[in-house]
Amino acid sequence: MKVSHSLAHLFTSQTRLKLINLFFYSPGSLFYVRELVRLTQEEINSVRRELQNLEKHSIIQKEQRGNRLYYWSNPSHYLYYDLIILAHQHHGLGSAVQENRLKLGKIKFLFYSQEFLTHPADSNHSVDLLLVGDVSLKLVGEYIKTEESSIGREINYMIMSVDELRLRLNKRDPVMVDFFLNYPALIIGQPDNLSK
Known part of the structure; x- marks a missing residue:
């Protein structure tokens, strides 16, 4: 590993x-x-x-x-959720995106849905992950395919610019509202930058 x-x-x-x-x-x-x-x-x-x-x-x-x-x-340990996020930031797709940020373009945020974070092979959420920024779709697609083969299923993902995310949130897009109401985990990015 x-x-x-x-x-x-x-x-x-x-x-x-x-x-x-x-x-x-x-x-x-x-x-x-x-x-x-x-x-x-x-x-x-x-x-x-x-x-x-x-x-x-x-x-x-x-x-x-x-x-x-x-x-x-141990799911009842007080650091359980934080350790899951830490593991996803430094392993698999989160690590690949983090290590290749310059090649991928300008990545602002990478969010995982709660279900994808805790049970990636069984998640049935409409959006498993959301990548925000101006990125190379081809390269991101390659990393996602690698992760899909690792977990054994297709990943439902969305890629959009910061402006598109703001527009969708302001218009109360049902997909975005549902995604953010389920407390997604921020894998890459700073939460303070979401409001900017």
């Missing part, structure tokens, strides 16, 4: 960072120890130590099923 350099400075352990990315990029997914070792490409002792640390702080939970011990993200 590729890890963002900016995040690596915040965490003292590469293994912990990789585990947090795994658990919160696909919340609700169950992982067993050997699978985590394979996915993180870290030593088993390091993975076990970090699993204990994360469990001790209630960031993850575990359960014995048969002869395997399964781990998953």
